[in-house]
Amino acid sequence: MHIIILGAGYAGLRTALDLDRRLREKGLDDVVTLIDQNPYHQLVQEIHLTATAGIGSLDAIYDIGRLLNGRAIRFIQGRVKALAPAIREVQLEDGQSLSYDRLVLALGSEADYHETPGARDHTFPLRTYAGAIALRDHIIGQFTAAAKQSDPKQQRILLTTAIVGGGYTGCQVAGELAVWVNKLCAETGAPRGEARIALLDRNEHILKQFGPWAGHEAERILDQRGVSIYLNTPTESVEHEMLRISEGRVLRAGTIIWAAGIRAPDMIAAAGLSVDHVGRAIVDRYLRVEGQAAIFALGDCASIADSNGTPLPSTASFAIRQGGRLAETLLAEVMGKTPHAYEPVQLGELVSLGPDYGVGNPFGLPLTGYPVILLKKGIEQYYRASIEAA
Ligand SMILES: Cc1cc2nc3c(=O)[nH]c(=O)nc-3n(C[C@H](O)[C@H](O)[C@H](O)COP(=O)(O)OP(=O)(O)OC[C@H]3O[C@@H](n4cnc5c(N)ncnc54)[C@H](O)[C@@H]3O)c2cc1C
Known part of the structure; x- marks a missing residue:
């Protein structure tokens, strides 16, 4: 056969x-x-x-x-x-x-763009390794350019990252980005005060699939880490470095990550x-x-x-x-x-919200904090060992 x-x-x-x-x-x-x-x-x-x-x-x-x-x-x-x-x-x-x-x-x-105009052309879908490398290099490029930019308005756009979708992927990347931005600013000379991370979700809470407790906790932690969370905010269309969101509002962002669903x-x-x-x-x-x-x-x-x-x-x-x-x-x-x-x-x-904090529901039990990260890393290591030794 x-x-x-x-x-x-x-x-x-x-x-x-x-x-x-x-x-x-x-x-x-x-x-x-x-x-x-x-x-x-x-x-x-x-x-x-x-x-x-x-x-x-x-x-x-x-x-x-x-x-x-x-x-x-x-x-x-x-x-x-x-x-x-x-x-x-x-x-x-x-x-x-x-x-x-x-x-x-x-x-x-693959990313599901829900037929949102411009989303496919103007956002980074975080679905593959190659996509992750392209996104990383783009962000480094934006921060490097921002360090040389004298117009504060342009500088702010270059240093703003918008993440569409507050599920698993959006929350995990937001948490890591919040930490990396400090390092990136120090290394490139870009002004930390102008760097922004915006996480947009059409729902009442992020991490909808876990229930409100996890959403509240993730919102609290990400907010503490400087991520601006926009709830009940559908993205209506995307253009170059710009999102049109509900009520005719516009958000300018030099990097836009699409994490709003898969198909x-x-x-x-x-x-x-x-x-x-x-x-x-x-x-x-x-x-x-x-x-x-x-x-x-x-x-x-x-x-x-x-x-x-x-x-x-x-x-x-x-x-x-x-x-x-x-x-x-x-x-x-x-x-x-x-x-x-x-x-x-x-x-x-298990969902990480940065390198040292996460939320999860292992065996149906709510869990928050560093134990989530430890458990997640343990599972990932176990997987690596299983394919190396199989
Ligand atoms: C940022 C991020 C974080 C995540 N975190 C977690 C987590 O913490 N825990 C968890 O359990 N899940 C997590 N997930 C979800 C998890 O990664 C997916 O559910 C998982 O990858 C699905 O496995 P799969 O084998 O179905 O698909 P994949 O692992 O995506 O494998 C599909 C394979 O098909 C290949 N392929 C696709 N199209 C073609 C084609 N036309 N021709 C040839 N080859 C093709 C691809 O190259 C790939 O190797 C996360 C996902 C993302 C994006």
Whole structure:
């Protein structure tokens, strides 16, 4: 059997590594092909640190070739262009077509601009490692330019960063930025008094998915760190270094980060697969795409609900655990056995608000402060160790 896995992120890499190990344990020689547009595996849950120089340039990526060293997995670096389920084929941008017996969609997600005029062209979406590097370099450029600028109005624009969206990503980048700005001003000579960070959210509170307690706490901490929070403030359109927000107000900002939602790559819907309102493939309890015997989906590009029908959040922790389960399901397929259903477990979420404070709900219990950071770092280290040693 030939199994193709599209995407070597958290979900795809875990599926590939576990499946390869299990096939070898059983002495099976079925072929696993892993395809990604990049030669590296990116730790997306750490890229807000890359974007704000909280970690080194190369700390959030791993060379895929090195991770796969000594395994039977075939890796192809290439960008997937289209899926052709009727003929069980995947088409790459370089013209290659590959046939499969089973296909795994682990393509992650992209920024959802909600059709906001100008957002795609004038903002930085923080979704990929490459995007994080581009954002970091842009901010350094703006601060360097501000240090040389004599017009105070221009200087203030260059030193203002606006973040659209106060969810997971927006809050984490705001917290890190608040610390980095002090360092950047000291290093570039830009005036600290003119540097601003604005976090805008259309909702009544930030971190809406955690409930009001977490939103209040995050607002308190970010406010203490100099982040201006605009609640109930939808962004209506974006132009070069400018946001038009509610009630005809305008915010000038030399850097605009878009963190206001995600959607799955369009190719999933374009292939005629069943998708939800944000283009994620709808899957059953075996992570099999509705109505498709040979296609599975997981991670950010899959729409999965728990036993109460509540949609699972798009997080790395769910993506990784789904990968482990899907490897078992695929092994069962290869061996002609009945697979076990995927039973999602809510372990909770952790959000950093800078290097030394966070909020979270591990195992459903509210937690704030440095313990959140310690726990988060522990989980990230555990993940790194798991892929290095797998
Ligand atoms: C700043 C930030 C902070 C976050 N923090 C946390 C956190 O603390 N905890 C947590 O659990 N989650 C966090 N998340 C969410 C988490 O990162 C995602 O849920 C997770 O990355 C989803 O894993 P995935 O495997 O589905 O997708 P990804 O990890 O994004 O992997 C998708 C892969 O598909 C590849 N790909 C995409 N399109 C193509 C194509 N056309 N052709 C070839 N390859 C393609 C990509 O290169 C990538 O390697 C955070 C996200 C962001 C942006």
